[in-house]
Amino acid sequence: MTIDLLPHVPLDRVLAANPERSLGNALATVLPKRFVEWWMEEKLSSVPVRSLSRKQCEDVERMLHGWAIMPSGTEGFAKAEVTVGGVDTRELSSKTMEARNVRGLFFIGEVMDVTGWLGGYNFQWAWSSAWAAAEAVTGSAR
Numbered sequence: 001m002t003i004d005l006l007p008h009v010p011l012d013r014v015l016a017a018n019p020e021r022s023l024g025n026a027l028a029t030v031l032p033k034r035f036v037e038w039w040m041e042e043k044l045s046s047v048p049v050r051s052l053s054r055k056q057c058e059d060v061e062r063m064l065h066g067w068a069i070m071p072s073g074t075e076g077f078a079k080a081e082v083t084v085g086g087v088d089t090r091e092l093s094s095k096t097m098e099a100r101n102v103r104g105l106f107f108i109g110e111v112m113d114v115t116g117w118l119g120g121y122n123f124q125w126a127w128s129s130a131w132a133a134a135e136a137v138t139g140s141a142r
């Protein structure tokens with residue numbers, strides 16, 4: 001993953017606004033201080049803004065706008081929030097959630113092969129598909 005830590009903010013502007021500070025303290029005016037302390041090696045972080053070489057500025061600019069990280073893994077099943085995969089939607093009616101080949105058999109929610117972004121989409125899918133199925137069965141989900 002490549003992350004732009006300061007979209008649309010050139011390093012020059014940050015440095016020009018903080019000429020008396022160290023590089024780390026200058027960056028801490030636009031990024032969380034604890035992040036800067038963790039992210040930037042102390043030797044570079046403690047260089048006074050006035051003494052930064054052109055090469056150092058270019059390196060920091062590149063790091064700021066293109067911080068490359070490789071995720072080391074996932075948090076595992078214990079922290080999983082949504083299932084990927086499930087009952088194939090091509091086998092179901094998209095209006096009623098009923099199996100095309102088995103009348104009276106319905107699937108809703110998480111058990112289907114429908115995966116939303118985190119943030120409510122999976123709840124919405126569970127509720128909406130349940131509503132559609134209930135409406136088809138009883139005609140009175142309202």
Ligand SMILES: Cc1cc2nc3c(=O)[nH]c(=O)nc-3n(C[C@H](O)[C@H](O)[C@H](O)COP(=O)(O)OP(=O)(O)OC[C@H]3O[C@@H](n4cnc5c(N)ncnc54)[C@H](O)[C@@H]3O)c2cc1C
Pocket residue numbers: 079080081082108109110111118119120121122123124126
């Ligand atoms: C930790 C966590 C956080 C989440 N956060 C979000 C979120 O922020 N936003 C979002 O949109 N989605 C979120 N989700 C996903 C969301 O919870 C599910 O997509 C949604 O609840 C699925 O609803 P469902 O009714 O299809 O299944 P479920 O909610 O899993 O309901 C299935 C029910 O069936 C019961 N059951 C299982 N087997 C049997 C059986 N043999 N007999 C009788 N009952 C049985 C279970 O006990 C359960 O109550 C999260 C999931 C987890 C695990």
